[in-house]
Amino acid sequence: MTIRENNLHVYNTLTRRREKFEPLSPPASADSPGEARLAARPRAAGPRVGMYVCGPTVYGDAHLGHAKSYISFDVIVRYLRYLGYDVTYVQNVTDVGHLTDDADAGEDKVEKAARAKKVHPMQIAEQFTRRYFEDMDALNVLRPDISPRASGHIVEQIEHVRKLIERGHAYEANGSVYFDVASWPKYGRLSGRSVDEMQAGARVESSAEKRHPADFALWKRAEPGHIMQWPSPWGMGYPGWHIECTVMGQKYLGETLDIHGGGIENQFPHHEDEIAQAEAASGKPFVKYWLHNNMVTVGGQKMGKSLGNFLTLRDAFEKWPPMVIRLFILQSHYRSPTDFSPEALEAARAGYERLAGAAAAIAKAATGAPDGDGDPKVAQLIQDARKRFAEAMDDDFNTPLALSALFDLARDSNRLVASGGLGKGSLEALAAALEELAGDVLGLRLKASAGGTADVGIAAAVVEIFIEMRAEARKAKDFKRADAIRDRLAEAGVLLEDTPDGTTWRIK
Numbered sequence: 001m002t003i004r005e006n007n008l009h010v011y012n013t014l015t016r017r018r019e020k021f022e023p024l025s026p027p028a029s030a031d032s033p034g035e036a037r038l039a040a041r042p043r044a045a046g047p048r049v050g051m052y053v054c055g056p057t058v059y060g061d062a063h064l065g066h067a068k069s070y071i072s073f074d075v076i077v078r079y080l081r082y083l084g085y086d087v088t089y090v091q092n093v094t095d096v097g098h099l100t101d102d103a104d105a106g107e108d109k110v111e112k113a114a115r116a117k118k119v120h121p122m123q124i125a126e127q128f129t130r131r132y133f134e135d136m137d138a139l140n141v142l143r144p145d146i147s148p149r150a151s152g153h154i155v156e157q158i159e160h161v162r163k164l165i166e167r168g169h170a171y172e173a174n175g176s177v178y179f180d181v182a183s184w185p186k187y188g189r190l191s192g193r194s195v196d197e198m199q200a201g202a203r204v205e206s207s208a209e210k211r212h213p214a215d216f217a218l219w220k221r222a223e224p225g226h227i228m229q230w231p232s233p234w235g236m237g238y239p240g241w242h243i244e245c246t247v248m249g250q251k252y253l254g255e256t257l258d259i260h261g262g263g264i265e266n267q268f269p270h271h272e273d274e275i276a277q278a279e280a281a282s283g284k285p286f287v288k289y290w291l292h293n294n295m296v297t298v299g300g301q302k303m304g305k306s307l308g309n310f311l312t313l314r315d316a317f318e319k320w321p322p323m324v325i326r327l328f329i330l331q332s333h334y335r336s337p338t339d340f341s342p343e344a345l346e347a348a349r350a351g352y353e354r355l356a357g358a359a360a361a362i363a364k365a366a367t368g369a370p371d372g373d374g375d376p377k378v379a380q381l382i383q384d385a386r387k388r389f390a391e392a393m394d395d396d397f398n399t400p401l402a403l404s405a406l407f408d409l410a411r412d413s414n415r416l417v418a419s420g421g422l423g424k425g426s427l428e429a430l431a432a433a434l435e436e437l438a439g440d441v442l443g444l445r446l447k448a449s450a451g452g453t454a455d456v457g458i459a460a461a462v463v464e465i466f467i468e469m470r471a472e473a474r475k476a477k478d479f480k481r482a483d484a485i486r487d488r489l490a491e492a493g494v495l496l497e498d499t500p501d502g503t504t505w506r507i508k
């Protein structure tokens with residue numbers, strides 16, 4: 001498969017520049033097992049892209065902030081695949097080692113949740129991993145190709161830590177192992193912080209075992225009562241949080257990744273540490289393009305678990321269908337904050353209905369439309385929409401602009417469909433364009449109802465039957481019955497509108 005014509009530029013946090021996207025797509029070589037493994041894959045397609053995104057720490061339900069991150073990267077994967085790239089998407093599941101405190105103090109988040117519920121930490125991890133994927137499925141976020149668990153890669157993490165000690169970039173202290181930032185002059189390059197600044201801001205209590213306050217844990221000694229622990233050359237313990245992403249990213253994608261994504265709040269220390277660990281061991285660049293998504297805010301303040309102002313996706317789904325939430329997220333750029341408010345979600349609901357309504361109107365007109373196509377107005381409309389959409393997406397995945405191209409397509413499509421006389425071929429082309437851009441690339445299911453359950457195709461046919469029954473009742477001057485049909489449909493959420501051209505309907 002060849003690559004679609006494109007001019008994709010991405011904003012690289014590492015260089016702080018907008019850059020043309022050119023994947024490494026290296027020839028497979030024996031000394032880089034990750035690359036050789038990718039080359040051995042049977043799928044024949046366009047150039048390979050290895051993409052890693054920091055996944056969830058599974059100790060509680062995902063909230064709207066997670067939706068922002070994973071929908072953003074889902075659309076990035078979808079667009080790269082749409083362009084013809086053969087993307088291998090790796091997103092980890094953190095089930096051990098993520099402490100409540102960035103300064104290597106605090107408790108393991110999963111263990112803490114397990115203690116509160118008096119169950120094994122793995123039970124917490126399993127429960128919230130499943131719930132995370134269920135929530136993402138509802139949002140039509142494609143599952144990653146590989147979802148490696150930190151606890152399943154302890155051997156590899158120990159091996160990597162051993163290598164860092166061997167190369168003089170890490171040291172052991174009382175059964176814990178720390179990365180020695182003084183041994184790595186590039187430390188701070190991603191976040192733009194200097195090691196001196198870090199020293200000034202560091203907390204005194206966490207640095208007793210560390211040579212420098214900015215040193216970070218690669219391996220932690222297990223304190224008495226710590227359940228998740230494994231034997232290591234330094235005694236019983238567990239991995240630090242940052243090391244898992246370096247190790248699992250390189251295991252499945254090779255020593256240098258094309259894209260590494262994650263939340264902007266993880267740029268420091270998490271991503272800075274990932275780079276140091278990877279490059280100090282391999283001597284090669286870890287990542288070509290660093291992409292960071294911004295956060296969801298509430299009244300300008302970050303939505304977060306620790307702040308207690310978060311809305312879990314499960315609670316949000318009670319009020320707004322998942323596709324409405326997906327559209328809400330896509331209405332802001334991934335590098336811009338998304339400010340949550342019920343009003344903004346209601347606006348997204350109206351936007352979703354405009355798109356779904358256009359798709360439904362096309363489907364309705366297609367039943368019984370005359371054969372034939374070649375309407376030049378339709379062909380031009382689709383061509384213009386595709387071009388605007390691609391230009392927006394090529395500009396660092398500008399989904400708000402891409403959506404405005406789709407809204408215009410929906411409006412113009414409604415006008416053409418309402419004017420009547422479009423052939424089956426033209427209607428099918430319109431439907432296919434909407435499905436391709438809104439569905440395949442932006443991941444918005446338009447055929448299903450906003451709730452994502454009933455099929456609009458069937459629902460539309462049923463509504464049409466009721467409209468016919470109502471028309472027959474009116475013809476027979478049985479207005480009581482006609483009104484009853486209209487009212488019952490309204491109760492079910494379907495609004496009828498009588499126009500000179502007949503009765504149309506929309507979902508409330």
Ligand SMILES: [Zn+2]
Nearest residue numbers: 054055245270
């Ligand atoms: Zn990570």
